[in-house]
Each structure stands twice: as structure tokens, then as C-alpha cells.
Amino acid sequence: MAIAAIEAEELTRVYGSLRAVDGVSFTVEPGEIFGFLGPNGAGKTTTVRMLTTILTPTDGTARIFGHDIRRDSYGARLQFGVVPEESNVYLELSAWQNLLFSARLYRIPSHDARLRAERLLQLFGLWGRHQEKVQVFSRGMRRKVAIAMSLIHEPRLLFLDEPTSGLDVQSTRAIHELIRHLNQQGTTVFLTTHRMEEAQSLCTRIAIINRGRLATVDTPTKLRRTLQQLQAVEVQIDGLTKAEEEALQALPTVVRALRRGSALRLYTPEPVETIRELLRYADENGKKIAALETLQPSLEEVFLYLTEGIEGVTVGEQAVPQAAKLGSERGGKR
Numbered sequence: 336m337a338i339a340a341i342e343a344e345e346l347t348r349v350y351g352s353l354r355a356v357d358g359v360s361f362t363v364e365p366g367e368i369f370g371f372l373g374p375n376g377a378g379k380t381t382t383v384r385m386l387t388t389i390l391t392p393t394d395g396t397a398r399i400f401g402h403d404i405r406r407d408s409y410g411a412r413l414q415f416g417v418v419p420e421e422s423n424v425y426l427e428l429s430a431w432q433n434l435l436f437s438a439r440l441y442r443i444p445s446h447d448a449r450l451r452a453e454r455l456l457q458l459f460g461l462w463g464r465h466q467e468k469v470q471v472f473s474r475g476m477r478r479k480v481a482i483a484m485s486l487i488h489e490p491r492l493l494f495l496d497e498p499t500s501g502l503d504v505q506s507t508r509a510i511h512e513l514i515r516h517l518n519q520q521g522t523t524v525f526l527t528t529h530r531m532e533e534a535q536s537l538c539t540r541i542a543i544i545n546r547g548r549l550a551t552v553d554t555p556t557k558l559r560r561t562l563q564q565l566q567a568v569e570v571q572i573d574g575l576t577k578a579e580e581e582a583l584q585a586l587p588t589v590v591r592a593l594r595r596g597s598a599l600r601l602y603t604p605e606p607v608e609t610i611r612e613l614l615r616y617a618d619e620n621g622k623k624i625a626a627l628e629t630l631q632p633s634l635e636e637v638f639l640y641l642t643e644g645i646e647g648v649t650v651g652e653q654a655v656p657q658a659a660k661l662g663s664e665r666g667g668k669r
């Protein structure tokens with residue numbers, strides 16, 4: 336079996352009383368685009384900083400292509416490139432100068448550095464503007480410069496900490512294409528994101544992290560199934576009696592219902608069908624629908640579902656008897 340690109344073992348970082356990263360273990364195989372998905376403050380950046388040897392773990396360790404980040408941090412560092420959350424691009428330098436600067440950090444001979452810098456800038460569509468100061472570049476172009484810089488020593492593993500955050504749709508798409516391209520050329524990618532769609536569309540496997548803890552490592556297909564279970568239709572019908580509420584809860588596609596103020600939230604794997612059923616019900620019973628909305632689950636909900644389950648919704652094959660904690664925690668962040 337090939338040696339793992341990343342093997343994290345009980346990786347932990349404590350800040351005072353906060354366990355920012357709490358016993359995180361996972362393996363990334365060569366050739367993967369591995370997604371580290373979690374809401375703000377989940378511990379993504381802290382994990383990346385530990386894996387890239389910027390930050391020493393409080394406990395646990397990791398190996399990067401076999402090099403222990405604690406005992407052999409130099410060896411580990413030669414294996415990867417990293418695009419940190421905060422830009423490390425020098426605005427007063429040109430793209431060309433930024434790349435050559437990175438090359439010097441890795442002691443790449445000048446001739447090779449120039450060849451590689453040109454090739455990367457061509458690949459990233461920045462050749463032709465490479466002599467301009469990065470200052471005049473758009474956010475998307477700056478992000479490309481940062482990624483190009485991280486590739487100058489031709490690493491086999493690339494860490495990208497929220498590579499598309501703050502970018503418009505077009506730049507996001509361009510960065511996604513680049514990531515796919517690099518991956519097809521053989522680069523293993525570890526990327527963090529707080530956007531489920533991004534993880535879904537790019538990654539071979541997705542780890543979900545929240546409050547320093549990993550909930551699961553799964554394929555996008557399995558995650559999609561989970562998301563489906565957590566979809567809901569929220570409906571507002573004035574003057575609904577208890578019996579009528581129960582009738583709605585008993586609609587064929589509805590798995591579970593939850594009262595939200597004056598609205599009723601109906602969980603369903605088939606929102607479109609549920610809406611049809613609702614309209615029919617309202618029609619037949621002379622009820623007026625005041626508002627109707629389809630809701631996708633928040634990342635918090637997905638995390639809670641994966642770690643604790645929800646009453647009435649099944650996890651895998653098993654029904655989960657545990658009472659839902661969701662009632663008090665949901666809302667806000669969708």
C-alpha cells in the first residue's frame with residue numbers, strides 16, 4: 336500500500352480552557368482532494384497550522400508522507416505547499432517577484448525558479464501581467480498568485496485554507512478548475528471550507544469538524560444522503576388547530592415536524608412532493624397558506640445529526656432513540 340499523504344493521530348491544540356482542536360485523527364491517501372468542512376471557529380485553520388508545522392500540537396501528531404511533523408518538521412515541510420488563510424502575497428511586488436521570492440525560500444536555483452515561475456503563471460492565466468504589482472490585481476488574481484507561490488517547489492501535497500473565501504462566483508469557479516487540474520496532474524489536496532456545496536463538488540472525501548472535534552469522514556455521496564434527511568419545508572397556515580397540525584405531520588413524505596413560532600417545520604427527504612401534499616391539504620380543507628419555504632440544513636445541524644442523531648430520523652440503518660437537541664440549537668445560520 337502506498338504511504339499516506341497525511342496521517343493525523345489525535346491531533347490536539349489547547350488555548351487556555353479551549354480545546355480548539357480536540358483529538359482529531361484521519362488519513363488522507365495520495366491523489367485525494369480531501370475536504371475539511373466546518374463552520375467558523377471549528378478548528379480548521381488551527382489544524383492546518385499544525386499540519387504545516389507553523390503551530391506545535393499540544394498533543395498528538397501527524398505524518399506527512401511518512402515525515403513526523405514534530406520530529407522531522409523539515410522533512411515534512413518539503414512535502415507540501417500551503418496557501419494560508421491570511422494572504423502571504425506581497426502587494427508591492429509583482430507576481431513574478433513573489434514567485435521568485437518563494438523559490439528562494441526553498442533554495443531553488445535561479446534558472447529552475449524562472450522556468451517554473453513562468454510555467455505556473457502561464458497555467459494560472461497571469462502571464463502577460465506578471466510584471467505588474469500585485470496591488471493592482473483583483474482578489475481572484477491575488478489568490479492565484481498565492482497558489483502559484485505555494486507550488487514553486489513542486490510539492491506533492493497542497494494545503495488550501497478556505498481558498499475561495501471572499502471570491503466572486505467567477506473567480507471561485509476558476510480556482511476550482513485549477514484545483515481539479517492540479518489534482519489530475521497528481522497533486523494531493525487538503526482544503527478547508529465552510530461551504531457544503533464547495534466540499535460536495537470538489538472533494539473525494541469530506542471530514543466534518545465542529546468545536547474542535549471530527550464528526551465523520553465520508554464521501555460526498557453519503558453526505559448528500561445525510562443532507563437529504565435534514566431538508567425541511569416550513570409552512571405558515573393561520574389558525575391551525577392541534578389536530579390539523581397532526582394531519583400535516585402525517586403527510587406521506589413528512590418524517591418529523593417541529594413547531595417554530597407560528598410556523599410548522601416539516602422534515603422531508605422530498606421537499607417538492609411535500610409542497611404538493613401541503614397545497615392539496617390546504618385546498619381540500621379550505622386553509623390559506625401564508626408562507627412557504629424550503630430549508631436546507633446548516634452545517635451545525637449536519638454536525639449534530641452526525642454526532643447525536645435526531646429523533647425520528649434514522650442514522651444509517653438504525654433508528655436513533657435519543658431526543659433531538661436540534662430544537663434549541665437550530666436557526667440563525669442558514
Ligand SMILES: Nc1ncnc2c1ncn2[C@@H]1O[C@H](COP(=O)(O)OP(=O)(O)O)[C@@H](O)[C@H]1O
Nearest residue numbers: 350353355373374375376377378379380381382
Ligand atoms: N492563537 C489563538 N489563541 C486563542 N484562541 C485561538 C487562537 N487561534 C484560534 N483560536 C480559537 O480556536 C478556535 C478555532 O479557530 P480556527 O482554527 O481559526 O477555526 P476555523 O479556521 O475553523 O474558523 C476558535 O474558537 C478560535 O477563536
Ligand SMILES: [Mg+2]
Nearest residue numbers: 379380381420
Ligand atoms: Mg479558518
